[in-house]
Structure formats: structure tokens, C-alpha cells
Amino acid sequence: MLRDERVARLAYLDGDDRPRVLPVVFAVADGTVWGVIDTKPKRAPEPARVKWLRRRPEVALCVDVYDDAWEHLAWVQLLGQMRVVDAAEEPGVLEALRKRYPQYTERTPPGPLLRLGLERALWWRIADDPE
Numbered sequence: 001m002l003r004d005e006r007v008a009r010l011a012y013l014d015g016d017d018r019p020r021v022l023p024v025v026f027a028v029a030d031g032t033v034w035g036v037i038d039t040k041p042k043r044a045p046e047p048a049r050v051k052w053l054r055r056r057p058e059v060a061l062c063v064d065v066y067d068d069a070w071e072h073l074a075w076v077q078l079l080g081q082m083r084v085v086d087a088a089e090e091p092g093v094l095e096a097l098r099k100r101y102p103q104y105t106e107r108t109p110p111g112p113l114l115r116l117g118l119e120r121a122l123w124w125r126i127a128d129d130p131e
Contacts (some may be wrong), residue, residue, distance in 0.1 A: 001063050001076050001123075002028055006100070010035065012082070014052050022049065029096040033061065033078060033116040036087070036097055038109035039093040050112065055104070057081040061116060065125075074125035075125055080118045087111025 026035050037047055053059070059082045064075035077085045087094060093113055098104045 001024045001065060001074060002026075002033065005063045005065065008061050009051075010082075012049065012053060013058065015055070016050070017056070020049070020052075021029045024061075025097070025101055027093070027096040027098045027100045029090075033118070034090075034093045034096070035082075035114035035116075036094070036104075036109045037112055037114070038104070039107055050114075053082045053114065054084055057083060059116065071126055074123070074127075076121065076123040078116060078118055079120040079122070080116050083115045083117060085111075085113040085115050088127050089113075090115075106117070 006025065007023050008026050011019060011020050011021045014020050024035050025038075026033055028034070037050060059080065061078040062075060065072060065077075067073065087110065090113055094104075094108065094111075097109065
């Protein structure tokens with residue numbers, strides 16, 4: 001699923017410790033899941049989620065498959081700590097993101113990168129269900 005699905009949902013805590021969930025793009029590079037802050041319009045130079053992740057790095061990243069034919073349903077949830085990394089420190093990650101998302105070939109994201117330090121993975125798919 002991490003290879004095939006193109007969008008994940010990132011759950012984290014905001015400045016008031018309230019839960020937030022955002023759709024995000026991601027790539028796997030060197031066995032690590034990465035996200036990036038791109039050039040879409042932002043209200044501030046540093047997006048609030050970056051500030052909040054620096055303060056409380058605990059996250060859940062959920063990738064799912066939905067289909068009206070429910071026998072295809074599946075999800076994976078990655079739990080861990082999100083570290084904010086300067087994009088210049090990991091050029092290979094930017095290349096992995098460019099390969100996955102052609103939009104980044106035309107407009108390289110400035111970053112920062114978001115590195116998921118995986119602590120636990122949970123998954124489910126209906127095919128594994130005993131019924």
C-alpha cells in the first residue's frame with residue numbers, strides 16, 4: 001500500500017493538544033517514510049503543522065484503500081515520531097518524491113522534509129478477516 005497509494009492522512013496534535021488530520025503526499029526512501037512541505041500557498045512562512053510537530057512529534061500516518069466493493073478494503077497505520085529535517089540534508093528524498101509526484105519535477109518543494117521515525121505499524125484488510 002505504501003508503494004501504490006498516493007495519499008495518506010497525517011494525524012498530529014496542534015498547539016492546544018487537539019487532534020488534527022491532514023491529507024499528505026509521501027514517499028519511501030531508504031526504508032523510511034518521508035513527507036515534505038511544498039510550495040502550495042501557506043498563510044505563514046512556517047506552516048503551523050511544522051511548528052506543532054517540532055513541539056509534539058507524536059504522529060499517526062494512515063494509508064487506506066477504499067472501494068465500493070468492500071472485499072478490497074484495507075489500511076495501514078504507522079505510529080511514531082515525526083522529525084523536521086532541512087531538505088538540503090536529504091537530496092535523495094527529494095528525488096524519491098519527484099519520481100512519485102511529477103508535479104515536484106516542475107516545482108521542487110523547498111521543504112522542510114518530515115521524517116517518520118517508525119515505532120509501530122498496524123494494518124488490516126478484509127481478506128485477512130476470518131469471515
